[in-house]
Amino acid sequence: MLCSLVLLVNCKGGDDSINPEVSKTVSTGTVEGKVFAKNGTKPIGGAIVFTIDSKNQVYHTYSNADGSFNLTAPEGNTTLHIQTGNGLNFRTEIPVTVNKNETTSVASKDSKLNQIAKIAYVEGSYDEIEAIITSLGYTATEISYQDLKNFNTISQYDIIFLNCGSRNPAQTGTNSPGNDLSVFSNLSTFITNGGSIYTSDWAAAYLVGGDKYVSGCSTYGGFLDLTKICFTNTGNSAMYNNCSVTNTAMAAALGFSTLDIQYDMSLWEKIQHYDPTFWEVLVQKGNEPLMIRTNKYVDKTAPKISVGTSLNNNHMTICHHTAGGNNVTITINQNAWNAHQAHGDYVGSCSGTTSSGNIYYTTFHNHASGNIGKAGPILEYVILNL
Structure with missing residues (x-):
């Protein structure tokens, strides 16, 4: 069933927003290649690969779990775009020449x-x-817990990873973040203005408050209230067998939909309650959510402040509208926006109703023994899709 899904997703090489009568007159060729992480060895599945023609029509496909792609594109000189997530954090642009009825191969060093x-x-x-980020060939800067109290410091970043057990030096013998309202406020403002965060296990305390960890479903004072998410530190050391990757796009990108997850320590944070209209469950065991995300968080009291790298100042994320209803999220140069808007595209992700960044939470993490099995590719997917 999964294989059929992968084939269905990746055989789509054109854009069904193109008028059928017009498309018959368009001469096309094929562009093929393989998407890799920056290290040049890790293939990346689930990346959107697309070109945009002179009429701002988008021809797109997705890379398979092995990174390979095959795109039908209009004849002529064009730019091949490769993106993961919404395209703001990881993307590549490659000039290519598409010849009628011919196949153009993209070198691995360019993709x-x-x-x-x-x-x-x-x-x-x-x-x-950070060890997984580095292994993929990317860079991350270490910041301290105290840096989270300074919005000017964190606002220069697009993504902040909050590891399980990150330490607050002010709390002797305990871990962050206590009930530090400045940290909660800054994270809330950061996400509302487009920044994304990843939290794992005990770092649930960054979301709802807590000391070492979230000990139970009661009021702590984080920026998410208990109607959105509730944790207890009642997880046991165990192997969770036959867990499911419930997001179809993620399963297609990974090349698997089931896995075993090792929880090699007790007292990990179990999700007791979550709002299904706010969170999307990505991985679960039976009915128990193990990994969730949302891009629907908005703090209406947060100031409007620029967040992230200046490299994105001339780019914007849009939902490209297709006549067949297969809308796709892409990042484009702002100069092209008026033309896209004219045929129904809108600003923001197709899967979200806000311009906020993502919040990812995982009950599992990159634990010290290093033997994390298929949870490793899942964490790689998270990094590239935040």
């Missing part, structure tokens, strides 16, 4: 995903997401 985002992380204990 590596470039890092546009500035990434930060707070050091954790028994959790090192």
Whole structure:
């Protein structure tokens, strides 16, 4: 069933927003290649690969789990765009010439995903997401817990990874973030203005408050209230067998839809309650959510402040409208926006109702033993799609 889904997603090489009568007159060729992370060895599935013609029509496809893609594109000189997530954080642009009824191959050295985002992380204990970031060939800057109290510091980043067990030096013998209202306020403003965060296990305290960890479903004072998410530190050391990747796009990108997850420590944070209209479940065991995300968080009291790297100042994320209803999220140069708007595109992700960044939460993480199995590719997917 999964294989059929992958074939269905990736065989679509054109844009169904193009008028059928017009498309018959368009001469096309094929562009093929393979998407890699910056390290040149890790293939990237689920990347959108597209070109835009002179009428601002988008021809697109997606890379398979092995990174390969095959795109039907209009004849002539064009730019091949490769993006993950919404395209703001990781993207590559390659000039190509498409010849009628011929196949053009893109060299692997040219189809590596470039890092546009500035990434930060707070050091954790028994959790090192930065090790996976580095292994993919990307860079992340370490910031301290105290840096989270300074919005001018964190606003220069696009993504902040909050490792399980990241430490607040002001709390002797305990971990962050306590009930530090300045940290909660800054993270709330950061996300509302387009920044994205990743939290794992005990870092749930950054979302709802807590000391070492979230001990139970009661009021702590984070920026998410208990109607949105509720945790208890009641997880046991165990192997979770036959977990499901419930997001179809993610499963297609990874090339698998089931996995076993090792929880090699007790007291990990179990999700007791979540708002299904706010969160999307990505990985679960039975009915128990293990990994969730949202791009629907908005703090209406937060000031409007620029967040992220200046490299994105002339780019914007849009939902490209197709007549067949297969809308796609892409990032384009702002100069092209008026033409896209004229045929029904709108600003923002197709899957969200706000311009906020993403919040990812995972009950599992990159634990010290290093033997994380298929959870490793899932964390790689998170990094590239934040």
